[in-house]
Amino acid sequence: MLAAMREKKRGQLIAQGAAVFGFAFLGVLAVLNENVAFGPLFFLLSLFYLRKMMKSPRVEKEDVKSCPGDNPEAIKSELLQMLEYYRRLLKSWQWIALFGWILSIALVVYFPSLIVTVTAALAAYSTYAFIRCRQAVRRIENSPAFSGKGGLPSSAAD
Secondary structure (H helix, E strand, O other): OHHHHHOOOHHHHHHHHHHHHHHHHHHHHHHHOOOOOHHHHHHHHHHHHHHHHHOOOOOOOOOOOOOOOOOHHHHHHHHHHHHHHHHHHHHHHHHHHHHHHHHHHHHHHHOOOOHHHHHHHHHHHHHHHHHHHHHHHHHHHOOHHHOOHHHOOHHHHO
């Protein structure tokens, strides 16, 4: 369990840890405000991120001794792997941001309290992460290795 956490990047652990503590805090605030609808929801989200934090990364590490600067096909294949990874991240952050903003609006309308600032902050962070992932996807798609948008293989463009 701890070995899986050691394999992850520091920034990823900080983000997932912040999500765990943020949602746990929201759950405690919801329970203290006698809100039985959102309390369990926040605790479930906290447990989801805790599970995600303890899970080992899916990316397989390869022993790379040198940069594939001489081999254009190796560069293309590495960029395709990066593109696939960032597209997965893009979809995840998109749904997390959407859920966060909907939850923030619902809290403002139905249960105005301090919880709104925390959910709005989490939604703003996930929106920022979504925008960064979208920029990364665009940069990879427009990279010189793919000769701009026209050089992207049709299997990767989906």
